[in-house]
Amino acid sequence: MDRNDSGTVQTGNTISVQVQSTAPALLSYDGYALATFTDYVSFPVPTTDNLIPGHPAAAGDILIFYGLGFGQTSPAATEGIAAEGLTNVPNAVMVFGQGAAGTGVSATPSYCGLTPGSVGLYQVNVTVPGGIQPSPSVPVFLSIGGVASNPVTIAVQ
Numbered sequence: 001m002d003r004n005d006s007g008t009v010q011t012g013n014t015i016s017v018q019v020q021s022t023a024p025a026l027l028s029y030d031g032y033a034l035a036t037f038t039d040y041v042s043f044p045v046p047t048t049d050n051l052i053p054g055h056p057a058a059a060g061d062i063l064i065f066y067g068l069g070f071g072q073t074s075p076a077a078t079e080g081i082a083a084e085g086l087t088n089v090p091n092a093v094m095v096f097g098q099g100a101a102g103t104g105v106s107a108t109p110s111y112c113g114l115t116p117g118s119v120g121l122y123q124v125n126v127t128v129p130g131g132i133q134p135s136p137s138v139p140v141f142l143s144i145g146g147v148a149s150n151p152v153t154i155a156v157q
Contacts, residue, residue, distance in 0.1 A: 022071035024142050024149035033140060033152035035065040044154040046136040056155035059130040063154070065094070066115070070122040070144055073113050083114035091145040094126045097138040097156070104139075105131045112144075132156050 003010045027034035032045050043054035044063055057063060073087035092112035095104035111125040132138055138156045142149040
């Protein structure tokens with residue numbers, strides 16, 4: 001940053017900051033993923049007394065997770081402009097719960113990219129894989145090129 005002091009320009013300290021190309025973050029509310037079934041109305045959460053329209057997910061259900069910071073898309077999007085079409089983020093994998101070997105069950109998304117009509121909002125469309133231990137709070141995270149997102153939870157039956 002430069003400062004002009006009565007015609008004398010003084011330059012401040014210079015610092016370098018490393019910026020990650022990808023810093024995926026899945027959105028959540030009260031620990032549960034901000035995700036919907038394909039009806040865009042119900043959520044993969046434990047069944048409640050109609051407070052939140054939702055029910056546990058099952059193997060084969062398609063869920064749409066929302067997030068930020070997924071990185072560059074292909075084709076490239078214009079910063080500050082709503083995404084007009086599908087823009088893919090490569091090398092994305094969703095990991096659900098704990099498998100028999102203590103590792104999660106991976107699933108390749110059918111779509112991972114910017115949400116059409118939105119600015120900076122990403123979505124991941126993924127089919128819930130089989131082999132997940134049923135639970136009201138199954139951990140889920142997104143990995144993009146080996147960089148993991150924060151864990152969120154969903155309910156699985």
